[in-house]
Amino acid sequence: MTPPVINLTRGMPPVDVFPVNDLARCAETALRHDPATLLQYGRSPGYKPLREWLAEQHRVNPDQVLIGNSSLEIFAFITQIHLGPGIRACVESPSYDRGITLMRRSGAQVVGIPLQEDGLDLDALEAEIKQGPPALLYVVADFQNPMGTTTSAEKRRRLAGLAQEHGFWIVEDAPYRALRYKGQEAPTLHSLAPDRVLLLSSFSKILAPGVRLGYVIGPAETIAELARWAVDTYIGPVFPTQGMVYEYCRAGLLAPNIERLKQVYAPRLEATLEALPKHLPGATWTRPEGGFYVGVTLPQGGDMARLLARADGAGLKLTDGRGFYPVPEEGNRFLRVPFCSVTPEEIEEAMVRLARIV
């Protein structure tokens, strides 16, 4: 009998963590309670009660919040407005593959700045800035995708200072920030340079990705500009799901849900960090304190294309590490391990299979 395939490709939450009953009830309640808004055209930056709730959470004004159909699409709008052929954008190297795709789609030149355990290599960033500031810098400061690392408080302060000094935008993508399993939180880049940072986040990792409910926090005039772009694109974002999520938040269900998720995910991170030295002593890896990913660098001498094929044969689905690097060859030994979507037992088994083929 073939053992079941273990999927370590995307950062998907396991299906069994979704609070199905609560969401089903909240969807019904919301639609009955406010149908005139939720079922009508809404030429707006999102469902007003949810904007207000998010504004309170982030200690900003509601006009600093725009809600959209996924934070990825809001980032697409940002790239459409701020980037274009010949314009330079910087990313951590490695970075979120879908973010890189969108920046490139706009025609921009995407420059990777090496990522270290405590965040970007700021000397390398400063050297890059000497050639003129980039239009924007895309950063996942908390539990980075794909590395799992977190930018230190010290580097956040320097980074915020650089953005202010040289006048470029930082897009701080923070979908994992609430999922801290240990250690201490550092301030958001947004809190350090509110005029220069657009903070993206979403409900995908703390509630359910299928709602595609993302949002951005930023200066009111920049949010208004994004809102005009969004209205021109789709008139208004999908409303009934925003009503459902607002009802869920209003009822005080989100905070306990996040606590529950941490209880599920923390042991999966531990299992990953225990399995790695046992089965892959020749590799190196990050030691995240939260989020969805551990970044693994395999011993030298391997070849990604062959590895993926052999993993496939061994019942292990992996993502090509090269896709996370602006210069793909640099990711030839890199693997992202999305530990949340698999049980501790599956993680152990996955590492056994990986060791066998490395």
Place this chain on the structure above:
Amino acid sequence: MTPPVINLTRGMPPVDVFPVNDLARCAETALRHDPATLLQYGRSPGYKPLREWLAEQHRVNPDQVLIGNSSLEIFAFITQIHLGPGIRACVESPSYDRGITLMRRSGAQVVGIPLQEDGLDLDALEAEIKQGPPALLYVVADFQNPMGTTTSAEKRRRLAGLAQEHGFWIVEDAPYRALRYKGQEAPTLHSLAPDRVLLLSSFSKILAPGVRLGYVIGPAETIAELARWAVDTYIGPVFPTQGMVYEYCRAGLLAPNIERLKQVYAPRLEATLEALPKHLPGATWTRPEGGFYVGVTLPQGGDMARLLARADGAGLKLTDGRGFYPVPEEGNRFLRVPFCSVTPEEIEEAMVRLARIV
């Protein structure tokens, strides 16, 4: 006491026609029934059961259907893929203002072809094609926005033939097609030239706009190309609302809902066509057999900017007719009357107010 303002700006359904209870129940049922799909990432062209249901309705294969977060956004994707700076696109003149905005945003040159009572002036279109075929032609063949006119069967055949002969895309936007109050349906352009037509439609006018649920029907390979673009933009469209709408359709509720809407809207069209000769004998207007709009051309000598200001003062909100014309001055005497969103009494009163200021 000031009489209440009458709003004749956008084509919004009246709030009281939304089947709130059915939709609330369907949302809950769908989420309980298929949470593993509706709440998870779905890198796909839409919720599979709804794609299949739509495919059956349109007698195509499911791989010819892509569902998105509004048909307008799907059109945005089409413009992003097929248009660009210096590329020519044709529209009916007048046409849907938001469609024109999106084509222009891509950098395309938007050329208006005069619209007649029975559809496009095809001689003018042929003359335009002589300068090289456009990349695409955007048409609302049924109950046009903003004119209310319907393209004749004869002109549909010629139009389909031109697209095939000269190899350009027709985007057939058909959100009003199901709302016919009298007369006979003509075949869709899509049925006449399935390889050259992308048929856009949505649930906004036959169910509720807030769900932002649009779709496109086209050749499988074109749909696959659009799906890749959509996945790169937002991974997947919003799913819970698709589950809700599928549940609504599956339960057989859509057809009776459309019948109910026709009962509400048909008298509003009649009231408009009766009020116009009574109060605006010097104007001319279209005589639609369905949809949302009557197009009114005011007597000569007026001035749109002054008219809008005076209407505002008289408690009547109007949309600037110039926005519907690729060459704005041509719309200086044009008014779109979206009759569905107001009662017959309000229509009568609106025409009284309009007559007073014209």
